[in-house]
Amino acid sequence: MRKEGVSKTERPTQADVVIVGNGALGLFLADELVERRIGSVVVVGPSDREAGASQAAGAMLGCFGETTTESLRTDASRTRFELGVAAHDRWPDVLDRLEGYSRTGSPLMVTPETHVVLNSIGADLDTVNFSAMIEALDEYGKPWEEIDPREIPGFRPRLDTRALRAVHLPAEGAVDARGVLAALDARLRATGAIMVDQTVRTLVRNDGEITGVELDDGHVIEAGTVVVAVGARSEALVRTALDDLDMVPSFPGLGFAMLARRTGGEPFRSVVRTPNRGFACGLHVVPGPGDLEYYGATNRLVDHVSSVTWMADVRFLAQYSMQQLDERVASHEVTRWLAGNRPVTLDGFPLIGWLPLAGLYLLTGTYRDGFHCAPLLAEHVANELQGKPGTIDPMFKPTRRPIETRTIEWSINEYVEHNLAGWFETGAEAAPQMTTAQIADYYRVMATKFYDTMGIDYALGPDILWYAQGSLLGARRVARYFHRLAGGNGSQPAGTATGEARR
Ligand SMILES: Cc1cc2nc3c(=O)[nH]c(=O)nc-3n(C[C@H](O)[C@H](O)[C@H](O)COP(=O)(O)OP(=O)(O)OC[C@H]3O[C@@H](n4cnc5c(N)ncnc54)[C@H](O)[C@@H]3O)c2cc1C
Known part of the structure; x- marks a missing residue:
């Protein structure tokens, strides 16, 4: 149980569970464990979340807006897709729980709705993914309506990249990612978790079991259970204790996005996005928080995690936002440049489960919808840590053979x-x-x-x-x-x- 007398600003020497990583996955898991009162919980991660995916996310709570022709084509991808569908239902309760801890002055749910546009730029991929989305919405009985693209508030693309069709998704919105992370952080501190503003250098093991973590300055925190949730850096950290593990490899999906203040014209009131396309999650704008708008996002798989932004990606996002979303974007004031690394696995499926070292658990590989899925995954992992049956399919275990979905x-x-x-x-x-x-x-x-x-x-x-x-x-x-x-x-x-x- 929790060690009495440990100040929340001190670094503890022991804990029941250490969660390494303070992104959406680590924080939602910590929150779930604290709710369940399973013992002392320590979260280690740098407060600036440098290069992390969650701090750069648009945080669209998107599952149908993310549909592609691949989403439902195989049993495995359908199982993955249905994680998103199930995750969606968790968010109203999550936001109720967090709103009281938010200090942003505006609601954490920035919009409850999305418009997906099929525009004239791009190629067949947009068209087939747009149709796949409509089929999926029908198959799962979700609300949608085809509307005239000119009716979408704020949407004023250049004429040569105008939308040909648009679908309104009244039940699929977005949250303020950075606001949610801050609220979670505040709630965890208030409810007894210990937050350590540092990084873990290495996992510590003794024979066949994990015994704790060593921080960058050499301080050791002993723990019976360690959860690695450091996003795109997870594989490297796991290898500090299990260097010859046959684990599905993962790669950083470096993404760039911008937060900008509108200086004129009609603001966006919903997420407006294209279908997923061209190796990425589609061009999108997320309104809020306040008078800000989030423009995202690029995706490029790279060799190493970093916070750099490619000049080509700056051009891409700025130019295509002006062309495809709103010509007025040209005079927006950029208040924050966001760069983060999505954890992308070789087979595209998450890595969730116990590793072959007693007490060591891995939670990563969520690629482009990990923010949305985090509360659902937290419930599953908390069950597994408590020795109860998990709530999701066990197919995502990290030591699986890569899942095959195509020839x-x-x-x-x-x-x-x-x-x-x-x-x-x-x-x-x-x-x-x-x-x-x-x-x-x-x-x-x-x-x-x-x-x-x-x-x-x-x-x-x-x-x-x-x-x-x-x-x-x-x-x-x-x-x-x-x-x-x-x-x-x-x-x-x-x-x-x-x-x-x-x-
Ligand atoms: C530009 C962009 C847009 C996105 N948009 C969406 C979206 O709209 N909707 C959605 O659901 N998902 C979105 N995603 C994907 C989503 O952000 C990720 O799937 C998810 O946030 C991954 O969370 P995580 O906690 O696993 O990793 P991260 O958020 O990367 O968190 C890992 C944390 O661990 C810390 N860390 C790293 N190394 C160490 C160490 N050694 N010791 C301690 N701490 C360490 C990092 O600083 C970081 O804070 C987007 C991602 C990007 C990059």
Whole structure:
């Protein structure tokens, strides 16, 4: 139980549970554990949450707005999708609990609704994902209505990128991510959790069990249970205690977004977004808090976690927000630049579960909707820590084999579609005599060559393929992982076969 006499500003030496990571996943879990009074809870994480995903998130509570043609195509992706559907129902209670701890002066729920627009820029990917969203809404019996895009408050794109169709989702909104994190932090301090404003350098083990964590300055906190929830840095931290673990690899999905003050024109009153497209979560604006508007977001898989922003991403977001959302954005005053790293796994599914070291639990890999799913995942993890049955499918355990959802041929096609969407959205210009089919062929050849060279028979998602295809380090990590897997199960080692991709 909680050690008496530990001041909340001091660093404790012992705890029942240490949660490493103070993003949405770590904080919601801590809140759930404190609610359940399961003992002393310590959360370790730097107060600036540098490079973290949660502090940069738009925090759309989106599940149907995020639908793609992939969402319901396989049993595994349907199970993943339904996490989002279930998570949605948790938010009214979450906000009731947190509102009293918020100091932002405006509601944590910045809008209860979303408009998804299908505009004339981009490519087929937008169209098919837009249709997939409508089918999913019907299948799950959720409310939606097709409206004239010109009726969306605040939405004033340039004429050449105007919307062709728009769907109103009255029950899918967004929260103020930074406000929610601050309220959670305040609530945790008030209810007895200990928040340590530092980073963990290494996990501490003794034979087959975890015994605690060592902070950057050498201070050790002993604990019987340690939960690693440091987002895109999780794999590296786990490896400080389990360096030869066969775990699904993960990569940082560096994203850029802006908070800006409107200086004129009609403000947005709902989330306005495109479907997911071109390797990313679509262009979107989230109104609030107050007179601010959040513009997001880029996504690029990178070798290392950092808080840098690519100049190309600044141009992308600024220019396309003006073109596709509201021409008045040009005179907005940017008050904050946000950069964060999404935890992206090789197979695109989260990593949630006990690791093969007694007392060590991993909670990460939530990619682009981890903020939304955090309260639901917290309930599941709290159950597991208490030795009770979990509340979600056990398929996400970190030591699984990568989940397969596509063939190599499908993977190459998806890669081509995403590249075409990116190509058209960014106004990329080829020689006039070049046709779309020729550009598609170019990307097809690149992807085919990649599989031939790698010799892997696991079909990657378009974002991982894009990354591994463009990064030597990325390609090596992917190849090495499959090589180990293949060696482990006695099948032909990836990368050492005939060089022919098996399609
Ligand atoms: C630009 C952008 C937009 C997004 N938009 C949305 C959205 O609209 N809706 C949605 O649901 N999701 C969104 N996401 C995804 C979502 O933010 C993530 O899935 C989720 O926040 C991940 O939370 P986390 O707690 O696992 O990781 P993080 O938020 O990354 O938190 C990890 C924390 O651990 C800390 N840390 C790192 N190393 C250590 C260490 N060694 N010791 C202690 N602490 C450490 C970090 O500082 C950080 O605070 C977005 C992400 C980005 C980047």
